[in-house]
Amino acid sequence: MNKLSWVLASAPLLFACSQPADNTTTTESKPASAQHTEQKSTMASGTDYHSFSNPDAVRVTHLDLDLTADFDNRELTGTVTLDFDRIQPDADTLIVDTRALDIKQVTANGKAVEFTLGEEDENLGSPLSIALPESASAVTIDYVTSPDASGVQWLTPAQTQGKEHPFLFTQAQAIHARSFIPLQDSPQVRVTYDARIHTPADLLAVMSASNDPDTPRDGDYSFTMPQPVPSYLIALAIGHLEFKPMGERTGVYAEPEILDAAAAEFEDTESMLELTEKTYGPYSWDRYDLLILPPSFPFGGMENPRLSFITPTVIAGDKSLVSLIAHELAHSWSGNTVTNATWRDLWLNEGFTTYLTYRIMEMLYGTDRFNMEAVLGYQSLEADIAALPANDEILAVDLRGRNPDDVFSDIPYEKGALFLRELEQKVGRDNFDAFLMQYFKHFAFQSITTDTFMAYLEDTLLKQYPDRLDKQRIEEWVLKPGIPDGAPVPASDAFDKVDSQRTAWLNGDKPAADIKTVNWTTHEWLYFLNNMPSSLSAAQLKDLDSAFDLTNSHNNEIAHSWLMIAVQNEYKPAWPRLHDYLVEIGRNKLVKPLYRALSQTPEGKAFAKKAFEEAKPGYHPLTVHANEGFVED
Template sequence: MAIQKLILSLFTLLMIVGCNESGTKNSALGVQAERKNKSGEIEVAYHNTQDYHSFSNPDSVKVTHLNLDLSVDFKQKTLSGHVTIDFQKITTDADTLILDTRDLVISKVMAQGKDIAFSLAKLDSFLGAALTIQLPTEADNVTIFYKTSPQASGLQWLTPAQTAGKTHPFLFTQSQPIHARSFIPLQDSPKVRVTYEATIRTPKELLAVMSAANDPDTLRDGQYHFSMPQAIPSYLIALAVGDLHFKAMGERTGVYSEIDILDAAAEEFEDTESMLIATEKNFGAYSWDRYDLLILPPSFPFGGMENPRLSFITPTVIAGDKSLVSLIAHELAHSWSGNTVTNATWRDLWLNEGFTTYLTYRIMEMVYGEERFNMEAVLGRQDLQADLDELKPMDQILAIDLNGRDPDAVFSNIPYEKGALFLRELEHKVGRANFDKFLLGYFEAFAFQSITTGDFIYYLEGTLLKEYSGKLSRERIDEWIFKPGVPKGAPVPESDAFAVVDEARNSWLSGTIDAKEIDSKHWVVHQWLYFLNNLPENLTTMQLEELDDAFELTISRNNEIAHSWLLICVNNWYEPAFPRLNEYLVSIGRNKLIKPLYRALASTPEGKVMAQKAFAKAKDGYHPLTVKVNEKFIK
């Protein structure tokens, strides 16, 4: 194994400085993949020399370590303190360090015990403001004293009333994609990896946790110390503060949450240790010591966030029957694809999310069986098609062009499901055992590195494309990565478990049977989602009443089923469901669940009025990202 790792390391080095026969040129700044068209002219298929979403200058001065000392002020809704930044000069004559910030108040910058000059550039609409620091000749670190804004995009401050316990306030961060700069001045680019230490000062009754080494038995004294020894990109730096408690689920896994939901969360996610063991067996050792979960308040804007050692999780997946735990598998899978091997820019997000979504399906198969794997793959393919039907061609490309655009625009099912489908085709072409061998080598070759799409293509050319030249082609790879849509002949996920659902739906729609005659007593959540998501676009009020009367869909407490049903109700103006719709929009902040509902409501004047009322009531409890995504629908 040591020899194999040495060979892989040498191969990776060659990729950084080499040039292959097909014209793939490589440099420390990225990869330019070239090919000749029919006229013999060279086309640039991919070129990446910079991160369009960072002002920083890591090619001249690269940040290597952060040491944070911050105090949490819930009354002022601010973090204040300082960060000491260790850096390495890449070019010997470099005399300035440029960092990313957004809405930070910088009071002073010091180096070698003295104040040094700094300047803040003009604010950009979504990138923030560049902080330029003049470096003394001999300095290898600087200390920045600063304070965050109450409106910081990466922080959400919740009042006691907005928490489960209703007694103490709550704070959590969300750094991805470029929100770390709103609470830390740093090089906020995924191609810059840093280690970090932190001292966080809080009210004594609260507990702080971070994406670092957390001690479940730490003394609750209002001063907490953290260390992250592995180098991570800035978007994985995370902090939460609240009335948190811990419960172990396995030898290396546990859950933090407010006490009211701790037992339910631990029971729901008790298979996390089994997922961890199964993933290690196929794809290599887990590199992060522990894998714990933090269950956040329902305002968390995402399903989960893969912060290393401590994934942040929405409570909306606590369904009581483990039907939605694929989200846990997804965040765990990021420990290999994303956290260990990371996209170098947000254009390359599919390298994180496509690989992770593919691994998610594999983990679900290993832990819960092939039938569950097949059902979830079919639903994933349908989610992908829904986005393909809505998105412009330019946004259907894996290596999406984000120059001049807010990086939040990259988040759709394209990098997730299209990326996973591409990898599934590679698996089908070369065989699962051979593809697993490739993945294991890939994770080892690029461990704790940030890579581009071009790096991936070059690695693919030296491995699978070379070994299986009769089954794979560069042209097909380019079609997947650089063209919109899904290529013809792509894998089509299928599930026998859905055949009975199709039969029941068709029989009911044709009037052969009544809704109450549908034999659904053994249906799992995935079959219900498939039933609902594949109903005709237009249904009568009588049909909706019949379904609701038979299955009590309006009062379903499964958040995914409720989402699908409520979307049908909005599109068909089924008024008996509207009180539940209002409750749903006000109580949940997860964008995947509420954005389609706001969008559907906004399509009619009457619906927009409903949306405006719900948004006005919910806004103070929504995360800033949720507000940004949905307020356009209610204007």
């Protein structure tokens, strides 16, 4: 997931629990989060505290899905067959994760078997325990999803670009796959999968699997994912989609109304792919395509293998926000191929991917752009460290008893990348690139822990460069809060010039109209706005807006920064645009800070509540839960 995408609710998600079928009994086991809270002093590396499943006894290896999308009732209905291995030969129970699923029946070898749906945990959902016949190597589960499934959004035609057809998309990270498939929802369990998806005849289904751009639009679609993936990378979308190639191995799916704009914006994707292969090793996933989702998508992007899901808010017309594409592509190495084993280890996905993102952008667009993006990332990290409790500033964070979505901050992304940048600077870029290439090869298609990585680092770089690297320093980066003293600090000559012009304007030495912005990039605009003092006068705000028409900016990132200033300074001429912005965009990174800022005053909170109620029907469930606390009385 792109680091610009991560902002989620810290409050637990609450869901209604499906009732078991008539042939089941419900256990009264203690919720997993309560168990984990009691075990605070005994956290075990590699233990997934966010899954009920039992892969140490019975491990699912393959899924076979057959689902029908019912847009009228907002339900996915059908079956999943789970192939499994008995890690413990005498194991007689398979436990999988569910959330708000209506389990109709479970069969093995063609016969019904007993199953039990356990007590609901507010963060984790409910365990489904299945009695396994001795001869069984697979079970089939008949089920129906909830209309309010946390990992599925159903959009009406009015909420799409074309306004004529409905749309569906899933979002499984971190633990939302269990809301649309009963499975072992842990990143340490990797599965291959096949799927058959039934849709209305005029819609196209696509998945994080093999997609045929020329498939007939007939409402019956089949998919195969031959590489083993963790559950959070299983993804489905259905809509009025068309395809346009961007290169030999890259292309874009989108609604027809934005297809050409998306293909033009992201036309450098093939070059990104080739450059990344040259530096970090072969691409392992056949094709790399993009799916442009409606504006309600709650994130910037999601690295679903073979088909990254992308927000339309990064189509700026000037390629200024395409680092998001570089990020999702980089996940094909760091995250999808080598995966965090638990959500404590998320930094192994996002820190490595953020580091690779900067490197890809530098290779493609040059050092100046790399420096600007690195400075903005560092400032964002500093802001998070100032706001977060110390325990949440640790790369290998303790999340027991909490919603795993809590881990998504700039810590795993930017702090992780900064740590890797220090390693690069100490051993040399060429040597570090060689290390990363071998790392991706060594752990290909595995899910690893922080401890596994630390041991690998000790056996490789620490042995190779004992005079340059220090184990204690590395442990400080990974296991201690904050940024270690002496860490690399990015700098940008371009931003120094922005600073001087901003200072001259703030001092009254020149009006806004005389600030030389004609050649400014989006990054310079963001730096200019994000580093304004918290308090500006009405005259200063009017001067900026009159000179640059910031209230009506078509760049969603620039508009966000300006609207934050407008909220903080109660600049009312921008509030009609603020209302429209909140209603039309569902990306959490853009709307959550605005809701939070508005909630600080009674007038702002009333404004936010009105906008939220209007926007709520079109928001993703994650966006609703992330922001509803800001508008509650």
